[in-house]
Amino acid sequence: MSASITHVILTGGIGSRLWPLSRKSKPKQYLEIFDGKSLFEMTVERNSHLANKVMVVGNIDNHHLSGKVMGKSKTSYINIVEATPRNTAAAIAFAAFASEPEDILIVTPSDHIIDQMENYNSAIDEAVSKAQEGFIVTFGVIPTKPETGYGYIESKGDNVISFREKPNETTAKEFISRGNFLWNSGMFCFKAGVLLEELRQYQPDVYEKSKIVWETNKDGFLNLDLSLEIPSISIDYAVMERSKKIKVVPASFSWSDLGSFESVYDYLVSKGHLVDQNGNMVIGSEKHTVFLGLKNTIFVYTDTANLILQKASSQDVKDIYNNLEKQNSDLLN
Numbered sequence: 001m002s003a004s005i006t007h008v009i010l011t012g013g014i015g016s017r018l019w020p021l022s023r024k025s026k027p028k029q030y031l032e033i034f035d036g037k038s039l040f041e042m043t044v045e046r047n048s049h050l051a052n053k054v055m056v057v058g059n060i061d062n063h064h065l066s067g068k069v070m071g072k073s074k075t076s077y078i079n080i081v082e083a084t085p086r087n088t089a090a091a092i093a094f095a096a097f098a099s100e101p102e103d104i105l106i107v108t109p110s111d112h113i114i115d116q117m118e119n120y121n122s123a124i125d126e127a128v129s130k131a132q133e134g135f136i137v138t139f140g141v142i143p144t145k146p147e148t149g150y151g152y153i154e155s156k157g158d159n160v161i162s163f164r165e166k167p168n169e170t171t172a173k174e175f176i177s178r179g180n181f182l183w184n185s186g187m188f189c190f191k192a193g194v195l196l197e198e199l200r201q202y203q204p205d206v207y208e209k210s211k212i213v214w215e216t217n218k219d220g221f222l223n224l225d226l227s228l229e230i231p232s233i234s235i236d237y238a239v240m241e242r243s244k245k246i247k248v249v250p251a252s253f254s255w256s257d258l259g260s261f262e263s264v265y266d267y268l269v270s271k272g273h274l275v276d277q278n279g280n281m282v283i284g285s286e287k288h289t290v291f292l293g294l295k296n297t298i299f300v301y302t303d304t305a306n307l308i309l310q311k312a313s314s315q316d317v318k319d320i321y322n323n324l325e326k327q328n329s330d331l332l333n
Contacts (some may be wrong), residue, residue: 002187003102003191004127006078007051008095011058011066012085013112016321017260017314021284022138025333028258030065033283040110041069046117050074050124055080055098055149058223059092066110067140077193080217083224086210089238092188093199093210094222101193104131108187113267115254123251125226127189135247136190136198138240140182141255145152148170149259149315151184158247163236182250185226186257188235198245202240206231228303260314261298288302305331 010181015028016023029040045056053078063081070077093106099105108125114120127137138160140153148168152175154161163184164290167175175181175210200207207231213222240246256263265281275281280291285301298314300307309317324332 003104003106004053004054005051006053006099007047008055008107011040011056011062012091013111016319019317019321020302020307023333024061027062031153043108043110044073045196046114046315055095059085059094070162079220081221083222086227086230087232088235089203089206089233090210092235094214096192096196097211097214099192103192104128106189106191107204111258113256119150120253125250128250130247131189134194135197136243136247137247137249139185139187140200140248140250141185142252143176145184147177148172153248154181154182155180155182155248160246160248163241180204185255196241200241202242206233206238261309261319262311262314263300265311
């Protein structure tokens with residue numbers, strides 16, 4: 001029997017740049033604002049035919065929301081519930097510890113939007129065959145514009161030359177003109193055992209501490225005190241930027257992490273959501289709303305808080321969120 005393929009869905013994010021829509025009690029991946037479905041549900045559906053097992057790595061605050069979606073789509077799954085967020089290196093390590101060493105894991109975030117499924121499926125097929133050869137595969141999306149909200153992968157063929165942080169406007173334009181830079185999608189494919197071996201070599205503290213936490217799990221629920229000892233490090237830092245076994249699959253599916261109101265705006269426009277002749281949009285309210293003397297303004301309505309922003313200021317919403325967090329505000333819940 002060939003090794004099983006598991007779709008691992010990471011659902012830890014809080015979507016701070018989408019406040020006030022995205023709250024701690026209902027982060028962006030669970031908001032049903034995309035064709036009446038949530039991004040999480042779309043992620044489950046998109047990969048259902050590619051894998052024979054599903055694993056959800058969530059946290060104590062949101063796992064019941066994942067459970068609802070999985071129940072709705074009648075999908076059985078392996079549930080891993082983190083007691084506290086420890087970034088992606090630990091989350092992915094837990095998924096690997098919960099698998100057989102030869103199992104192939106396709107790891108995806110739960111809050112991305114993907115179109116052009118034919119291209120997506122062929123990228124996955126290519127990644128699975130490289131993973132079978134013992135490589136750790138990352139998906140690099142062929143960029144359509146000099147986006148400053150994403151990290152980049154500098155590549156040559158399927159080899160990674162370097163990983164780059166989110167660039168400023170000038171650097172992003174330079175990346176695009178060089179032609180061998182891809183958006184870092186945060187999606188991966190590998191054999192569980194290969195990933196753990198590399199993690200043990202390059203970030204032994206995360207490996208050891210995650211292993212202890214996994215070995216003491218109770219029905220997939222992880223211990224808080226032990227979890228707090230795991231260093232909070234991304235899988236990019238821990239493994240991807242250091243391992244010699246990394247390959248990139250350059251992929252031409254359309255992709256967005258919907259991490260800001262600007263990208264949500266673009267997506268909703270593509271789906272026929274109303275904007276007025278000056279590019280103004282209302283999200284979250286059916287009430288008749290008039291924008292006077294304003295251009296490219298987004299009005300975000302919720303029961304307890306509203307946000308009015310210039311589309312160009314989308315990345316700054318995070319600062320509002322952080323300020324409310326400092327004040328320990330109920331408006332984040």
